Amino acid sequence: MTGIYLHIPFCRQLCYYCNFHFSLSLRDKEGIIVAMLREMELRKDYLARSNPKNQDIATVYFGGGTPSVLDLAEIEAILDKIHSLFPVRSDAEITIEANPDDLAPGYLSGLGRLGINRLSIGIQSFHDRELRVMNRRHTARQALDCVENALRSGFENITIDLMYGLPDSTPETWRYSLETALALSVPHFSCYHLSFEERTAFAHFRRKGKLQETSDDNSWTQYRLLCEKMKSQGYEHYEISNFTREGWRSRHNEGYWLGAPYLGIGPAAHSFDGKTRQWNIAHHLKYRKGVSLGRDFYEMETPSKKERFHDYLLTRLRTTKGIDLRYLQEDFTEFYPSFYKKFVRYLDTDLLEGKKNIFHLTEKGMFQSDAIIMELMRR
Structure with missing residues (x-):
């Protein structure tokens, strides 16, 4: 999509x-x-x-x-x-x-x-x-x-x-x-x-x-x-x-x-093509001038593997679809051991729930989501 x-x-x-x-x-x-x-x-x-x-x-x-x-x-x-x-x-x-x-x-x-x-x-x-x-x-x-x-x-x-x-x-x-x-x-x-x-x-x-x-x-x-x-x-x-x-x-x-690609149009709009992120300049005159010239109206970056790992946690833990531990272990091998040590501490709390490999925050966990996600991202 x-x-x-x-x-x-x-x-x-x-x-x-x-x-x-x-x-x-x-x-x-x-x-x-x-x-x-x-x-x-x-x-x-x-x-x-x-x-x-x-x-x-x-x-x-x-x-x-x-x-x-x-x-x-x-x-x-x-x-x-x-x-x-x-x-x-x-x-x-x-x-x-x-x-x-x-x-x-x-x-x-x-x-x-x-x-x-x-x-x-x-x-x-x-x-x-x-x-x-x-x-x-x-x-x-x-x-x-x-x-x-x-x-x-x-x-x-x-x-x-x-x-x-x-x-x-x-x-x-x-x-x-x-x-x-x-x-x-x-x-x-x-x-x-x-x-x-x-x-x-x-x-x-x-x-x-x-x-x-x-x-x-x-x-x-x-x-x-x-x-x-x-x-x-x-x-x-x-x-x-x-x-x-x-x-x-x-x-x-x-x-x-869920990480779908999207195109952002207009001043300060962000885009994601599945691999790179792009954001337009947040200045009306500079945006208009850059577009008219076909250049210099945006910046672009390719997220590092660590940034992609963080993005996944930040976005997926916002939702009841949650995170897939198997995906994290296979695609982010170098970050998984540190993450999992912190993750297991939440399994005996009323902040996280799930089964097999899929886990999401409970309603109480969602209320504390900022602190929980920051802790899980910390290495």
Whole structure:
């Protein structure tokens, strides 16, 4: 399975937790889109070179930034270019990330006509106070309305982003957001614990003493509530932050976690052809100029064997598919003895489970995944 990721680096407002590459000015939007179309032409053979027998595009993902700042004509131009250059499967999953206040009924209908068949809606909370704390553009009422409008417009494949562990949040406020979201009966949720990333407004507020992280106990209580609520409603916890009803997994993101090749288009977009990694420059002017010249708009590396070993642990242990000990022993022989000494310590805990050669983190283990994975990678 191969995919295409499109980084749309524009937002109308700064979310205080976000550290992705974006611009609050839309003046350069047309120029960036032109450059992205040109980049696709330059790199139309990128995926075919590494996997000539299976180059059909199974997923297309508009990420950002806020892709829903694009108008329908701009989305159509991008999709037309993709279909003209790449063999896109007839059943391809085509996702767009969107803010609730962008999803007016007419816009939703237009997305459907263009072939968008999956919506990723960044709601984060159903509390207006929490939305203001995060500096989100929408209200809780707009969040509810946009999901209902999307369902009425014929969208079935909808995922909602929610965030827990917010400053001053409680199990009760989190329970309300969860129950409100679950009542909408969408098939997929991505639920993230707030992290204070460098170069974000939240990190700045914390350094100034204006904001405090929630306690570990509160985080654990909210996480357990999340897992219990999702399980009671029939959702599978298939990745650290992702929950799905049967048949509605995110095919695009699962490709990342399982090591599938993908092509990234746009400023700061990353690519992986199965052997090498490539990332575009995170600077609009330099990106546009480099693409126009056909050079100097990206960097590339071939991961070392140790880096590939770490990548496998980092991505696979995020999921319930887990790690294959036989594969690790055969392909990473020099790292396996040190890894296995640490690995066996977890077998008698409630953090790891499995059978034969396949092991994955338990729900409790997923909550502690950063520390566990770092320990397993340490030599």
